[in-house]
Amino acid sequence: xxxxxxxxxxxxxxxxxxxxxxxxxxxxxxxxxxxxxxxxxxxxxxxxxxxxxxxxxxxxxxxxxxxxxxxxxxxxxxxxxxxxxxxxxxxxxxxxxxxxxxxxxxxxxxxxxxxxxxxxxxxxxxxxxxxxxxxxxxxxxxxxxxxxxxxxxxxxxxxxxxxxxxxxxxxxxxxxxxxxxxxxxxxxxxxxxxxxxxxxxxxxxxxxxxxxxxxxxxxxxxxxxxxxxxxxxxxxxxxxxxxxxxxxxxxxxxxxxxxxxxxxxxxxxxxxxxxxxxxxxxxxxxxxxxxxxxxxxxxxxxxxxxxxxxxxxxxxxxxxxxxxxxxxxxxxxxxxxxxxxxxxxxxxxxxxxxxxxxxxxxxxxxxxxxxxxxxxxxxxxxxxxxxxxxxxxxxxxxxxxxxx
Ligand code: PLP
Numbered sequence: 001x002x003x004x005x006x007x008x009x010x011x012x013x014x015x016x017x018x019x020x021x022x023x024x025x026x027x028x029x030x031x032x033x034x035x036x037x038x039x040x041x042x043x044x045x046x047x048x049x050x051x052x053x054x055x056x057x058x059x060x061x062x063x064x065x066x067x068x069x070x071x072x073x074x075x076x077x078x079x080x081x082x083x084x085x086x087x088x089x090x091x092x093x094x095x096x097x098x099x100x101x102x103x104x105x106x107x108x109x110x111x112x113x114x115x116x117x118x119x120x121x122x123x124x125x126x127x128x129x130x131x132x133x134x135x136x137x138x139x140x141x142x143x144x145x146x147x148x149x150x151x152x153x154x155x156x157x158x159x160x161x162x163x164x165x166x167x168x169x170x171x172x173x174x175x176x177x178x179x180x181x182x183x184x185x186x187x188x189x190x191x192x193x194x195x196x197x198x199x200x201x202x203x204x205x206x207x208x209x210x211x212x213x214x215x216x217x218x219x220x221x222x223x224x225x226x227x228x229x230x231x232x233x234x235x236x237x238x239x240x241x242x243x244x245x246x247x248x249x250x251x252x253x254x255x256x257x258x259x260x261x262x263x264x265x266x267x268x269x270x271x272x273x274x275x276x277x278x279x280x281x282x283x284x285x286x287x288x289x290x291x292x293x294x295x296x297x298x299x300x301x302x303x304x305x306x307x308x309x310x311x312x313x314x315x316x317x318x319x320x321x322x323x324x325x326x327x328x329x330x331x332x333x334x335x336x337x338x339x340x341x342x343x344x345x346x347x348x349x350x351x352x353x354x355x356x357x358x359x360x361x362x363x364x365x366x367x368x369x370x371x372x373x374x375x376x377x378x379x380x381x382x383x384x385x386x387x388x389x390x391x392x393x394x395x396x397x398x399x400x401x402x403x404x
Contacts, residue, residue: 075095208235
């Protein structure tokens, strides 16, 4: 009997391209096919692991830190974050500027809910392509995601003219993801300055997601957005999932760099939401205090990522109808497909690849229907031998398709 109890439209419309594809992958797996899960940016599913000193710290912290923390976050961790961010970026934030969240994901929802007034037509400017949660969370909060172009021809550099053209009175926030997911591109200082100048002119705050800021394996100068801000209020998102190889710990943070206190209400609105969910996970926060003490794992991680990015770049470019730029940071590569009349869309391509080869990619239009179209995303996290095995299957599949 059909149920009269209906879910809300906004929940029914929620999509997770990176995870939704797993349902089909599980079906294909049942047929006995080997599945290559190249869809999720989780290093620990491959040969990476959370640093030992953090795991040891967690074992100790569960002995005695199993209470609710302050809603804004554990004070000791806030202090460690303030010290780390100030030192790394030569900025001066204080404890009051930081809120710890259950991953950036929670912080992003808090931020968008704090800024967007549903029904008012508020627009959030996002990179195109973008990490899909930004698109979904903006709509869920009652806003309209508007994407600005990342120019593939210029190695996915932000097209500041396009960003500027898309600003209007309804624009509430300009978002940057640097290094970018899904393209692996790193935004340089000059472009960040141009964006900050534009934001200053239109009096719009800038949010920068810097969750991959220590995972840059090319020789590129990286600059934190707060360190370049001059009279523009800036919000930074960061966390322990990627740089510290601890995605399952669900620990992230937001901080404000806001010399003139223009974001006072937004900060309060985020703190009010943090109180509603009581606290982030206390033993995890206590263990994260130790994270910054030893960063040796980053050397190893970046070395592997560089080799794997180089391999993926070379190999994918040898496959007919696929071409790609080389990532400089993060965990991903974002190749272009020539659909060649064989597939109707990138989504259909990704499904066909999965069913025939067992490789799980994510369709590009899930990262943006405009600038992600006709692309797909793969992680560059697997060991080269595993990537080689999978990409050889992809190559054979593509050759066969073209021949037919
Ligand atoms: N931001 C970006 C750009 C990401 O790529 C991801 C995960 O892939 C997240 C945020 C999620 O971060 P967290 O694990 O801290 O929720």
